Every structure is written in C-alpha cells, then in structure tokens.
C-alpha cells in the first residue's frame with residue numbers, strides 16, 4: 001500500500017533534529033533505516049503526521065574507542081556492525097547477533113539505534129546490548145542523558161524514550177576481553193524473526209565456566225536476563241556439557257513468553273532451556 | 287514538496303516528489319523502470335531489490351526522498367551495453383546470462399531482485415560456497431524454482447566473473 005501523507009524534514013545536524021522534534025506534535029516519528037517503520041507505514045499500521053529523517057546526521061555514525069567503553073553511533077547499520085574491527089574486538093557478540101538479523105538488503109539499511117528504539121521483544125540486538133551491560137545515550141530538548149539497557153525497555157514496543165528524544169549512541173564497556181560469546185537464534189525459515197533467541201557471554205577459569213551473562217529474546221514483553229542461570233553458573237562453576245545443561249534448566253524462571261502463531265508459551269519455555277544450554281556450550285568452547 | 291536527485295542506470299533525474307512516495311513507485315511510475323517488480327507488502331520477498339550506491343536494498347522499504355544524492359542500478363541498467371553484440375550472441379551481465387543458461391527461473395517474477403541480490407553477493411564474496419549463496423539470497427523468495435538452479439547459476443557467474451570458467 002501507499003503510506004498515508006506526512007510532512008517530511010531532513011535535518012543536517014543533531015541540534016536541528018532535536019529542534020525539529022521539539023517543535024513538532026506528538027504524532028511525529030523519527031526515521032533511521034526505515035526497516036521497521038516503512039513496513040508499518042505501508043500497512044498503515046502507523047500514520048504519523050510528520051517524519052524527521054535522521055539519515056543525514058553524521059553525528060550518529062561511526063564507532064569510537066572512548067577509553068573505558070566503546071561508543072557505537074545509533075545510525076550504525078547491521079551490515080557495519082558485522083564488519084567493524086572495534087566492534088569485533090570488544091563486543092563480538094554484537095557482530096555475531098547482527099549477522100542473524102533479517103537478510104543482507106535489510107542489514108544494509110537497518111540500524112542498531114532503530115532496533116533498540118523500536119523495542120520489539122522479538123528483535124535480536126536488544127537482548128545482546130542488555131547482555132553486554134550496554135548504556136544508551138539519548139539527546140532531547142533538555143540535553144543528554146544516559147540510560148542503562150536494563151532500564152531502557154518498558155513494554156512491548158515501548159521504551160523510556162520521550163517523544164522529542166533521539167537515541168544518539170550505545171556504549172559498551174570494554175570489559176569483555178577474556179569472554180567468549182554466542183548468539184543462538186531459533187527460527188524455522190530463512191530471514192525470519194526469532195521464536196526465541198539467547199545471547200551468551202561466558203568467562204572461563206581453570207577449565208570451567210566461572211561466569212556467564214545471558215540475554216533472552218522473545219521471552220516476555222521486553223528483552224530479559226536469565227538471572228537464575230547466571231547465578232547457577234556462578235555458584236556451581238560448570239565444567240562439562242551436562243553441568244551447563246543443568247544450569248540452563250532454570251532459563252525460563254521469571255519469563256512470561258507470548259503465545260502466538262509461531263509457538264505457544266510452554267513451547268517457548270522449553271525452547272529457552274534447550275537454547276540456553278546450546279548457547280552456553282558453544283560459548284564455553286568446552 | 288521535497289526534491290530528489292538521483293542517477294538511475296546512468297541517467298540523472300531531478301524533480302519534486304511527495305514525501306510518502308516509495309522508491310519502488312518512483313522507479314516504476316515516474317521513471318518507467320518497470321523491470322523492478324513489487325511482490326509483497328511486508329518487505330519480505332525481495333523482488334524489488336535494486337543497488338543503492340552499489341549495495342542491495344529493498345526499494346519498497348525506502349522513501350524516494352531517502353535516495354536523494356544516490357546512484358541506483360536496476361535490472362534494466364545492470365548490463366551497460368544492453369544491446370546484443372555484433373556476433374549475435376545475447377548480451378547481458380554474467381549473472382543474467384547464467385540465470386538464462388542454468389534455467390534459474392520459471393515465472394520470472396522474483397528474477398530481477400534475485401539477480402540484483404546475487405550481483406551484490408558476488409561483489410562482497412567473489413568465491414562463495416553453496417551455503418553462502420543460499421544465505422546471501424535469503425532475502426529473496428522464489429515460489430517456483432526450489433532455488434537449486436539459482437545456486438548453480440550464481441556459482442557459474444561467480445566463476446566467470448573471477449575469470450575461471452567452471
């Protein structure tokens with residue numbers, strides 16, 4: 001279908017973009033890669049009055065080493081995340097996860113910032129940013145604020161972003177040096193969304209897994225951490241595949257997975273235990 | 287209305303467009319580039335794939351205004367000299383020729399997008415495995431062929447482009 005009419009602005013700087021948003025009505029949408037927004041416009045599930053196009057903002061692009069953390073511009077595309085040398089070195093899980101998103105053409109345009117701001121619990125990158133203890137840097141009319149990923153997502157398609165705020169960058173702490181990663185995504189056909197996904201970061205010590213961080217995709221209305229499994233790993237230091245499987249048995253604790261066309265909630269609970277075990281085993285290299 | 291200036295298949299166009307005009311409608315309805323079909327309303331099928339500054343994009347999932355300042359290649363401009371060559375041999379980009387030779391299409395609806403995605407894939411990875419071809423084309427759906435001959439065609443085109451005919 002043809003999208004409903006809207007007015008369009010394409011600011012050349014971040015200040016200009018914030019101003020444009022501040023002056024506009026509540027019914028204004030920011031446009032990044034458009035790979036979530038354009039399908040919604042075409043199905044007329046969204047019909048904003050105005051669109052502020054961020055694609056010309058150089059300030060939202062690039063990846064920088066800022067000492068204690070990596071700064072990743074919100075406009076970094078999935079395609080760029082997969083290839084960026086700094087991302088691969090300090091946040092390999094992000095590159096790995098981005099490679100599972102959609103297909104090459106979508107990855108050429110879709111952005112990390114768009115994926116987080118959209119806050120779809122079925123999206124892959126939010127769980128990974130949550131796993132890596134990422135922080136989201138946001139600019140609005142009142143200035144800048146930094147929000148930990150753990151308090152950014154509120155509900156299905158809802159984050160703490162205010163209407164006139166723009167997500168400018170994502171900070172990933174550079175503390176992942178000795179860790180190994182794996183993103184385990186379960187879907188039935190190519191190019192589809194995760195029925196369930198598990199992001200795993202694992203640190204080994206003395207031939208066993210000393211610590212693990214786990215993020216879950218599509219196990220509730222927001223991305224979640226599998227805290228019970230993280231605690232089980234911490235206390236039992238699993239050194240075998242069986243021990244990792246035992247730790248993964250509590251992966252569905254505290255989750256509230258949806259029932260939909262792709263699977264019932266109890267099926268997702270089963271899946272998340274199996275996939276968490278697989279993710280831990282692969283990441284542990286045991 | 288916003289203005290858009292693009293170079294499409296080597297020709298520069300400039301003019302006003304409605305902000306809501308999709309790139310795919312701009313190409314088809316304004317420029318007459320009907321070689322790029324529309325196959326779905328959900329950004330899944332890839333039939334509308336074109337190259338934007340050399341990279342594959344789904345032209346149904348972009349506004350025409352977002353292509354301002356860009357160079358676009360559609361299936362119609364893939365082979366610079368589209369006319370048949372002097373010796374009567376059919377012309378075409380190596381990927382187009384391979385699709386014909388390996389019978390990589392039946393109804394042909396997915397073919398323009400499939401070929402554009404394959405060209406992009408081979409630019410990135412000149413010597414792909416069969417699995418890499420299947421993954422590289424995962425955004426393009428074909429309801430007819432079962433993909434087997436498409437993979438064969440892309441392998442053959444890859445070899446030709448590398449200068450090592452299979």
Ligand SMILES: Cc1cc2nc3c(=O)[nH]c(=O)nc-3n(C[C@H](O)[C@H](O)[C@H](O)COP(=O)(O)OP(=O)(O)OC[C@H]3O[C@@H](n4cnc5c(N)ncnc54)[C@H](O)[C@@H]3O)c2cc1C
Nearest residue numbers: 030032033034035036037102110111114115117123124167
């Ligand atoms: C066929 C297809 C398959 C897909 N499969 C997957 C998949 O398997 N896994 C997955 O995770 N995703 C998938 N996606 C979604 C894709 O990853 C999108 O790129 C992503 O969700 C949104 O990023 P975007 O840059 O395109 O955002 P846009 O579509 O431009 O924007 C999305 C939303 O975020 C807001 N927004 C964007 N940027 C900002 C910003 N900087 N500040 C504030 N608000 C902002 C917009 O206003 C809009 O509401 C798929 C998409 C398609 C079309």
Ligand code: FES
Nearest residue numbers: 325326331332346
């Ligand atoms: S028409 Fe563009 S993806 Fe189907």
Ligand code: FES
Nearest residue numbers: 392394428429430
């Ligand atoms: S040849 Fe018919 S859809 Fe591919």
